[in-house]
Amino acid sequence: MDFRKEKFDNSIKKILGEFISNDEDFTNKSIIITILTVDTSRDFSRCKIGVSIFNGYSKNNEFILEELNKKRFLFQKIISKKIRTARIPKLSFFEDKSLEFHRQIDDLIDKVSSDGKEI
Numbered sequence: 001m002d003f004r005k006e007k008f009d010n011s012i013k014k015i016l017g018e019f020i021s022n023d024e025d026f027t028n029k030s031i032i033i034t035i036l037t038v039d040t041s042r043d044f045s046r047c048k049i050g051v052s053i054f055n056g057y058s059k060n061n062e063f064i065l066e067e068l069n070k071k072r073f074l075f076q077k078i079i080s081k082k083i084r085t086a087r088i089p090k091l092s093f094f095e096d097k098s099l100e101f102h103r104q105i106d107d108l109i110d111k112v113s114s115d116g117k118e119i
Contacts, residue, residue, distance in 0.1 A: 002042075008083070009038040012047060015082050016075055025067060031055055033064070036096045040089055047089035050096030061095055068093040 037050035
């Protein structure tokens, strides 16, 4: 992986993580949003951001993703103030369900192990 791209991705992850954790739209509602992955394209024109959403309210995660994507221009502006670069990528958020997948695998392994069967 390109060191410059990796450093850029980590910077975006840190900047957005700090902003989202302090954003009133998400902090007052029993919602925890964690940025899991940041993948910027090679030409720095697009950036896909994978988030994990813990939702303590009845609002579904699609609504929260819509809210994040509505605020992407604000996020891009914040990034442009904190990172000196010629191009700020277009942001898009998606729900990264890899943690849920890992949890399901762990549950299956525990179930098989508790049944006394060998893997």
